Each structure stands twice: as structure tokens, then as C-alpha cells.
Amino acid sequence: MLNQKIADLRKDYRLASLDESEVASYPLSQFDKWWKDAIHSEIEEPNAMTLATSTPDGHPSARIVLLKSFDEEGFLFFTNYESRKGQELAANPHVTLLFFWRELERQIRIEGTVSKAPMAVSNEYYNSRPLGSRIGAIASPQSKVIPDRSFLEEQVDQVASKYKQEDPQRPDYWGGYLVKPQVIEFWQGRSNRLHDRILYTLTTEGSWKIERLAP
Numbered sequence: 001m002l003n004q005k006i007a008d009l010r011k012d013y014r015l016a017s018l019d020e021s022e023v024a025s026y027p028l029s030q031f032d033k034w035w036k037d038a039i040h041s042e043i044e045e046p047n048a049m050t051l052a053t054s055t056p057d058g059h060p061s062a063r064i065v066l067l068k069s070f071d072e073e074g075f076l077f078f079t080n081y082e083s084r085k086g087q088e089l090a091a092n093p094h095v096t097l098l099f100f101w102r103e104l105e106r107q108i109r110i111e112g113t114v115s116k117a118p119m120a121v122s123n124e125y126y127n128s129r130p131l132g133s134r135i136g137a138i139a140s141p142q143s144k145v146i147p148d149r150s151f152l153e154e155q156v157d158q159v160a161s162k163y164k165q166e167d168p169q170r171p172d173y174w175g176g177y178l179v180k181p182q183v184i185e186f187w188q189g190r191s192n193r194l195h196d197r198i199l200y201t202l203t204t205e206g207s208w209k210i211e212r213l214a215p
Contacts, residue, residue: 013105013189018196020212027184027200027208028072031108034186035070038101050098051077053088061088067097068125074178075110076117078125080142082173089114095179105189110181117176126170134167135159137174185213 024030038046047067054060061084069076075097080086089095097110116122126134139155146152159168181202188196197213 012191013195014191015105016188017190018186018188018198020198020210023186023198023210025208025210027181028070030186030200031070031184034101034104034106034108037104038106041101041103043101043103046099046101048099049077050096050100051085052096052098053085054092054094055088056091061085067099068176074112074180076121076176076178078117078122078174078176080137080140080174081116083142085143086173089177097179107185107187109183109185109187110179111183112179112181114177114179117178119175122175123170125176126174127167131168134170135163138168138171190215 024033035046045066048064049067050062051065052060052062063085065077065079065085067075067077081090093113093115095112095114097108097112099106099108101107126137129137135156139159140152141155183202184200186198186200190196193215195215197215199211199213201209201211203209
């Protein structure tokens with residue numbers, strides 16, 4: 001049954017527009033432009049993105065992860081390889097990333113395939129993290145059922161005690177993933193739900209096709 005109080009929640013988007021004649025010919029350049037807009041707008045955690053994965057038979061799951069860098073190689077994030085998402089990525093490398101920057105009335109949707117980042121990249125980032133985060137990555141059996149909070153705290157204490165005299169090293173089950181984009185959609189909110197949607201699709205020749213989608 002329709003909940004009228006929820007259904008009546010509306011916002012009319014009027015901040016900006018997006019036209020094919022205005023966008024970069026290369027989607028990473030367009031992403032970089034919007035990324036800089038997000039940084040300059042002082043959006044809180046603009047690097048927060050939804051990562052959607054699925055099992056080989058199509059059961060989806062999604063969660064928020066943090067983008068750590070982007071370049072021609074792809075979009076980089078880090079996690080536990082043995083977590084639910086890690087297991088799903090190993091079985092089905094097709095993923096979607098979604099950024100939503102409410103303050104700019106913008107979304108960016110990225111579809112692509114994922115691969116593990118080089119060990120050197122994972123080591124460099126792991127070693128740059130605060131000590132507590134490095135210990136937590138070792139101590140937490142991510143996505144596994146645990147009896148209670150005290151179990152996790154005891155695991156952290158044990159790992160912290162072990163590494164009192166030396167820096168913890170990155171565990172083999174934790175590291176980076178690179179998402180290589182095949183489709184990138186830039187969505188700009190517009191009035192009356194007539195939003196602008198510009199879609200980049202990677203062709204078999206390696207170029208990017210630009211099209212407008214109906215809202």
C-alpha cells in the first residue's frame with residue numbers, strides 16, 4: 001500500500017544542466033571535471049560510492065565503499081578478498097559503481113569488470129593507513145558470522161599485542177580492486193524529473209560512443 005507521506009517527498013532539481021555539446025569526448029575527463037566540482041563544493045566524503053556485485057546466478061548485493069584513486073587503469077578501492085563482495089567478485093567480475101552527490105544534484109553510474117590491483121599498489125596503500133585500520137584489516141573476518149562485539153575486540157587486542165614491536169604487514173586476504181569501465185552514465189537532475197542523462201559506451205574498436213538517454 002502506498003505510504004502517502006513517503007510518496008509526497010519531492011525535490012525539484014534546478015542547479016545545472018548537461019548537454020552533449022558540453023561534455024568531454026573521453027569519459028574519464030568528464031569524471032575528473034565533475035570530481036573537481038565535488039571537491040570544490042566541499043561535499044562530505046565525495047569518494048563514497050555504492051558497489052554492486054552479484055553471484056554467478058544473478059543474486060545481487062550492494063554496499064558503500066570508498067574510491068581511493070582513478071586513472072586510465074580504472075577506479076580503485078580496497079577491501080577484504082574473503083568478504084562477501086570479494087567472493088562474489090571472484091566468481092563474477094561484472095560490477096557497477098554509483099556515486100550520488102546530492103548537493104550537486106548529480107549521479108555517476110559506472111559499469112565494468114574488476115580485477116585485483118597489483119600487490120605493490122595494495123602494499124603501498126595498506127602501509128599508508130593509520131595503525132588501527134591496519135590492525136583492524138587483519139583482525140576482522142569480514143562478512144563472517146561472529147558471536148558478539150567482544151569477540152571482535154579480543155581479536156583486535158590479540159593482533160595489536162602481536163605487533164607492539166613491529167609494523168603489521170598487509171595480509172594476503174586484503175587488498176585493492178580496479179574497476180575497468182565499459183559504460184559510464186552522467187546524470188544531472190533537472191526540473192520536473194526531466195533529468196539529463198549522458199551515456200558513454202566503450203565500443204569494440206576502443207572508442208567511446210556518446211548518447212543521450214530519456215529520463
